[in-house]
Amino acid sequence: MTEKSNTLNIEVHHVTRIEGHGNIVVRAKDGVVEKVEWQVPEAPRFFEAMVRGRSWEDIQTIVSRICGICSVSHSLAAIKAIENAMGIQVSQQTDRLRILSHYAEYMESHILHAGYLVAPDLLGQKSVVPLAASHPDLVKTVIGLHRLGNEWMELLAGRMTHPVTFKPGGFSSLPSEAQLRDLQQRLVAGLPELEKLAQAVLSLADRLPAFTRDTEYIGLVDGQSYTFYHGAIGSTDGKETVPVRQFESVVNEYVSPQSTAKWAKWHRDSYAVGALARFNLNAAYLRPQAAKAAKAFGLKPKNCNPYFNTVAQLVESFQIVEHALEIIDAVLAAGVKSETPKVAPKAGEGTGAVEAPRGTLFHRYAFDEKGICLKANLCIPTNQNHANIQKDFEAFVPQIISRDPQEVRLLLEMLVRAYDPCVSCSTHFLDVKFV
Amino acid sequence: MPDIHMRPTVVIGLGNTLMSDEGIGVHLVRALVVRANQFPAVDFRELGTAGMAVLHTLAGRRKAVLLDCVRMNEPPGAIRRFNPDQVASGKVLPGFSLHEGDLLEILALSRRLGEFPGTVILFGIQPASLDVGDSLSPVLAARFEEYLRLIAAELDEYAS
Numbered sequence: 016m017t018e019k020s021n022t023l024n025i026e027v028h029h030v031t032r033i034e035g036h037g038n039i040v041v042r043a044k045d046g047v048v049e050k051v052e053w054q055v056p057e058a059p060r061f062f063e064a065m066v067r068g069r070s071w072e073d074i075q076t077i078v079s080r081i082c083g084i085c086s087v088s089h090s091l092a093a094i095k096a097i098e099n100a101m102g103i104q105v106s107q108q109t110d111r112l113r114i115l116s117h118y119a120e121y122m123e124s125h126i127l128h129a130g131y132l133v134a135p136d137l138l139g140q141k142s143v144v145p146l147a148a149s150h151p152d153l154v155k156t157v158i159g160l161h162r163l164g165n166e167w168m169e170l171l172a173g174r175m176t177h178p179v180t181f182k183p184g185g186f187s188s189l190p191s192e193a194q195l196r197d198l199q200q201r202l203v204a205g206l207p208e209l210e211k212l213a214q215a216v217l218s219l220a221d222r223l224p225a226f227t228r229d230t231e232y233i234g235l236v237d238g239q240s241y242t243f244y245h246g247a248i249g250s251t252d253g254k255e256t257v258p259v260r261q262f263e264s265v266v267n268e269y270v271s272p273q274s275t276a277k278w279a280k281w282h283r284d285s286y287a288v289g290a291l292a293r294f295n296l297n298a299a300y301l302r303p304q305a306a307k308a309a310k311a312f313g314l315k316p317k318n319c320n321p322y323f324n325t326v327a328q329l330v331e332s333f334q335i336v337e338h339a340l341e342i343i344d345a346v347l348a349a350g351v352k353s354e355t356p357k358v359a360p361k362a363g364e365g366t367g368a369v370e371a372p373r374g375t376l377f378h379r380y381a382f383d384e385k386g387i388c389l390k391a392n393l394c395i396p397t398n399q400n401h402a403n404i405q406k407d408f409e410a411f412v413p414q415i416i417s418r419d420p421q422e423v424r425l426l427l428e429m430l431v432r433a434y435d436p437c438v439s440c441s442t443h444f445l446d447v448k449f450v
Numbered sequence: 451m452p453d454i455h456m457r458p459t460v461v462i463g464l465g466n467t468l469m470s471d472e473g474i475g476v477h478l479v480r481a482l483v484v485r486a487n488q489f490p491a492v493d494f495r496e497l498g499t500a501g502m503a504v505l506h507t508l509a510g511r512r513k514a515v516l517l518d519c520v521r522m523n524e525p526p527g528a529i530r531r532f533n534p535d536q537v538a539s540g541k542v543l544p545g546f547s548l549h550e551g552d553l554l555e556i557l558a559l560s561r562r563l564g565e566f567p568g569t570v571i572l573f574g575i576q577p578a579s580l581d582v583g584d585s586l587s588p589v590l591a592a593r594f595e596e597y598l599r600l601i602a603a604e605l606d607e608y609a610s
Contacts, residue, residue, distance in 0.1 A: 448539075
């Protein structure tokens, strides 16, 4: 970053060798903003090419590798799409256990986001590593909750990530009733830890910037629950809902000369997906402790402060634990039944949608009569949020342009972090210099 | 839930198997699992791109061996054995997203939390290709058995 007497020039660039991360570019002269851009290269579409020609039985394994954070969401969206294409029905037990698995991913992702990305900002640290020295109790709470999420995932999905138990039609292996009871006890024990984390963030909540911009929020709705898994597509801009098979009519991807990534719009020139969107659409259906947490933060629908996405994630963390406890009760009451999914492929096209932690995720596939994938279309949450980040920047930068350049930079970085974009998940290799 | 059968040594395979050589760590750990009975004191874990799972998998171990694709300015296919203190990260991350990962930072956090195993060894393999594809490049595929021998030797003290 450079600063001249009357010129503000902020460039947060991540030089990448593979596929690119987001860049922030701000230029202003004499207090007048000349350029504000959130730049992101097009998210990789090559996974779609990768599943073409592959068997319906291999799709979940492949797409679970797209992302180390959202591997359950990708797996479930794919399996729902396959089942939709082939007319496969699943049992109530499968439905419940899938939702339970999905919540494990939420636990991991939301806790990490609040604890690893946002808490260091609020506490003036560069990352979680120095935070572990300055605030060891907070970091221990975060890691304990994340570890619980990992073990929860391992129990249901067969692995800490990249699930191996999910199949079209059901599960290849099931948890025992004793394991579910154990999980239930651990989740009950986790609630006070979650409360600790929420209290820690609450004590810092006044450091969340007070920026609001009226925004359209989009997510799954079913009119009866705080859904992450079922439902149609709803918007805060209207009561109409759209079936997930018509998701393209919601996403409306378009190219903007300002951006290298495609943008999405429905009723306006941008919209947002993610925790705050789900809260704004479904807050009426929160469980008691989740509703209490929202109240403690003063979070009410419709909240249009993107920085409060993190608060909505904390509220959702209570929601998933409370609902998970109910699901386990229901599964145990019915008794865990051994089920062997027996399904045969058939030709067809199907769509699946779930709420990934970062927002609504859509998968669509077409298969031939042998179950070979003919085409695929994956629409990830981050792509739907890019235009909204840009619009937030355009509204926010003029409000803060007179502040110290370092502060402007931090506020914009925090804004991007609030959305927690999925900017590069496919390569994680180490890059080292020997010292 | 908590792994009461946790063995003292863990071998962790990292990487994305959809990006050719990026997945070398996962391919290697899968090959080692097949001969796991030679190493009764060793757990084998395929953690893919779940960076934070590494933190949890290290906790409670005496020794960890991490297998990963590493850019280290060596010829494609080169393998190097090193410990985390011998290297510095060349990554510049903006910290926008959980999706950015730096294994060295996770190892630093493990150390800070007092969970770091007594011995942590990395086997880094310089990629020849990071193109989309679920198989290794011919360069790495040709040396696969050599990699396995080197890693197995690292585990020999625990062999039956």
